Amino acid sequence: MAIRDVSGPSRLRSFDPVRIADLEYRAWVGYYLRRWPAVLLASVGLFREAFGMDWLRTLRGAWLALHAIRLWAPFPDNDPAGARQCMRRFYALVRRSCGQPENPARAAELEVDWWRVHRKVQYSPDPQQLCEELVESVTRLYSYLFGEPEAALRPAAEHRARAMCLSDRWVREGRLPDSPLLPLERAALVRAYATLLAAVHH
Secondary structure (H helix, E strand, O other), X not given: OOOOOOOOOOHHHOOOHHHHHHHHHHHHHHHHOOXXXXXXXXXXXXXXXXXXXXXXXXXXXXXXXXXXXXXXXXXXXXXXXXXXXXXXXXXXXXXXXXXXXXXXXXXXXXXXXXXXXXHHHHOOOOOHHHHHHHHHHHHHHHHHHHOOOHHHHHHHHHHHHHHHHHXXXXXXXXXXXXXXXXXXXXXXXXXXXXXXXXXXXX
16 A cells, blocks of 8 residues: 655644644543544544544544444443454554554554553552553554654653543542543643654654
8 A cells, every 4th residue: 555645744743732632632521421422523523633534534534433432432341352443444544544554453452452451440449550551551552653662652641641540530520520620631631742742743
């Protein structure tokens, strides 16, 4: 498959971190409230902004991602294999638009792996013990997607893991719409994507 020729940083390496963070924040809140139309809407904006795909691929990718997280969402009887299959097809769409990742199946494995680790964190009596494993899992995904050393991408993964922990705390405290945890979660996501952009924009 031919890789798209671009001048300057590819869309994967050139994005608005505030916009990306806001859309992912909206998707996360929608997920935990099980508001699937809101998740789909946020995902459409997120993938359009992050990958610059045409509208057909963006809509297809958002549907695949939504289906993947709905397969993953039930606990404990979810469908990891089905989620990986959907995310493989999702990353195949990304490859057609951005030339990366080289192997969509590997990207899907790494994506669903951090979902797995995050779920362990959520249901652990001592979540702090597993935070390091979560950071490492997100770091591996970033390193594979961007082809950069893990050390350069770890700070972004740390901020994203912090956002996840704030989200988990919000869930445990009752998912209140006016919780002071929500702006902290969004701010952590902004820091995560700003740090990621600084590491990959070249």
